[in-house]
Structure formats: C-alpha cells, structure tokens
Amino acid sequence: MTNDESYIKNCPSCTSFVGPDATRLMQAMVLQSAIGLLQKGIQPTRGYTMKRAMDMAGSVTGKTYKRAQAEQAKVDLKIWCDEMAAALPVIVEG
Numbered sequence: 747m748t749n750d751e752s753y754i755k756n757c758p759s760c761t762s763f764v765g766p767d768a769t770r771l772m773q774a775m776v777l778q779s780a781i782g783l784l785q786k787g788i789q790p791t792r793g794y795t796m797k798r799a800m801d802m803a804g805s806v807t808g809k810t811y812k813r814a815q816a817e818q819a820k821v822d823l824k825i826w827c828d829e830m831a832a833a834l835p836v837i838v839e840g
Contacts, residue, residue, distance in 0.1 A: 751765055752764060752765025752766055752767035752768040752769075752834055753765060753768060753834055753835045753836070753837055754768055754771075754831070754834050754835070754836045754837070755836075755837045755839065756836060756837070756838045756839065757839045757840055758839075758840040767830065767833075767834060768834055770806070770830070771827060771830045771831060771834065773806075774806050774823050774826060774827050774830070775827055777799065777802055777803060777806065777823060778820050778823040778824060778827065780794065780799055781796075781799050781803065781816050781819060781820050781823075782820065784796045784799055784816070785816050785817075796813045796816060797813055799816075799819075800812065800813060800815065800816065800819055803819040803822070803823055804819075806823060806826055807819070807822045807823065807826055809822060
C-alpha cells in the first residue's frame, strides 16, 4: 500500500487507523467524546476548554460553533465520522 492510502484494520486484539484519513477519523471520534466530557464538567486534559473543542470541531466539519452549540457539534461530528468510516476500507484479520 502507498502512503496515500488510508484504511481501518481490525484484529482480534486491536483496531488500527492507518493513513491520514483514518487518523483524522480517530481524532474526530476522540473529539466527540471529549465534548461529551466537557458538557458534564469533566476536563479531559489540562488546558482543554469547550472553546478549544468547538474550534477543533469546526476544523473537522467546516462549520463555526459557539460554546453553547456543543450538542450540535457532537451531532455534526457523528455524521462526519459515520461518512468517513463508510468511505474507508476495513481490513479484518484473524
């Protein structure tokens, strides 16, 4: 496989996100989870604020979000993640 190809590889003990598109998918999935934690008042990591999360969500979805639009950002990220996951090939081993 070339460096430009992205795919998801499922093994019995792990899942790998290989390539730039797959890595971006994983980043968006973690971001969606982090927004959920921030909504509950849990800071996922030091210095990570809702404003920063909204800026990152906007860089993925192409939309602009305010802090109060966290739920919409999560919905948009879910849609983006579902579409990206459907577009990436999945390799199953084992």
